[in-house]
Amino acid sequence: MRDLAEILNGKSREDVVGALYYAARYIKQANHLSKYEKDIFDDDEKSAPSPEVKRLTWEIVGWVEEKEAIRASDFDSPTLVRVIVYLGQVGKQFGTELSTDELLGAQAAIAGMKIPATR
């Protein structure tokens, strides 16, 4: 069985992050999709995934299902959690180097997060 890294190798960061996101979305909703006729690629047109992101999404889903030896629609809760957490961890490997200013800016943004006034 191929490694996931082998599938993602050579792909752009944009395509990989997009495909991991939609794969996680599919896995989360797989047991509801037929009942609710959901399209996991639904988004507003400015945010719509490219054909390559869609193709890569299904490749990732196929890899996951082969690895787990079960369809995503039949995942139990612990498997669903484990798989989505894993996809998130894979996404972190596709980070980018920050300059010092960018790092300081991001850290300031984290420290400056505000809780909105609630009604």
Next chain:
Amino acid sequence: MSLADIKHPILYSAMSLVAYNINNMYYAEKHYLWCTPYFGSDYQSPHYTVPPSSSPFEIYKLYRGEALSADKHGYKIEQNRLGIKKGAIQMHARGVITESKLREINYIADETEKSQFRPILCVISRLEAVPHYKKVDIRDKANPLSHEYIVADLPQSAFDVISVG
């Protein structure tokens, strides 16, 4: 059925505090929301036909469970980290943010502690949302109770934020 055609005055949406703050800090207080006219407090009711994974109340509880009780057995925050990064890539492609800001958001999504992903619940005026309405699912045509809507670039002024429970 279009968002303009339904009768409900209020829409609901849940998101993480991290996403909310990124929208405010990097996207000029414009928000991208999936929303429904049903809060989803009883998603098992036969009248509530949006899937449980789309219930604002269920999403709210998932975030709260993972963020505030250090629940290590959840997926919602990891999924949100991916969603924030994917959203930033699209904002960069649209020219809303620079490459530098894209890298900052990527770092924020990956490095912000779980506790900061606590949920907020957005209560949205439908009339305010209509101009920002982007899409309705195909199934909605068949079932008027299964509405889920995407609203994009929704200004902060169009909704209130509340906390629950």
